[in-house]
Amino acid sequence: xxxLNLILMAAVLxxxxxxxxxxxxxxxxxxxxxxxxxxxRRLDADYQKLLADRQAQATNxxxxxxxxxxxxxxxxTPAITFNPEAxxxxxxxxxxxxxxP
Numbered sequence: 839x840x841x842l843n844l845i846l847m848a849a850v851l852x853x854x855x856x857x858x859x860x861x862x863x864x865x866x867x868x869x870x871x872x873x874x875x876x877x878x879r880r881l882d883a884d885y886q887k888l889l890a891d892r893q894a895q896a897t898n899x900x901x902x903x904x905x906x907x908x909x910x911x912x913x914x915t916p917a918i919t920f921n922p923e924a925x926x927x928x929x930x931x932x933x934x935x936x937x938x939p
Contacts, residue, residue, distance in 0.1 A: 894900070905911040
């Protein structure tokens with residue numbers, strides 16, 4: 839009878855230890871899940887902010903401003919256009935390679 843009591847006591851003790859360990863593991867996993875969800879919400883907010891910034895940077899006015907300021911571009915006018923197909927003004931015929939002036 840004492841042997842059976844010892845076996846049952848060991849089983850109850852092992853069961854208790856297992857329950858404490860599983861409860862601890864469940865709490866740890868829940869905390870990790872909560873942190874991951876918080877991080878996911880933060881990353882989603884950052885992503886939405888970046889999309890809004892990209893959209894704001896891609897407006898026609900912004901692109902034109904950057905082209906003028908950083909790239910030193912200017913609007914096209916007929917006075918500064920060049921048409922390679924049109925004959926040059928003042929030249930009678932196009933020059934060919936090897937021809938003397």
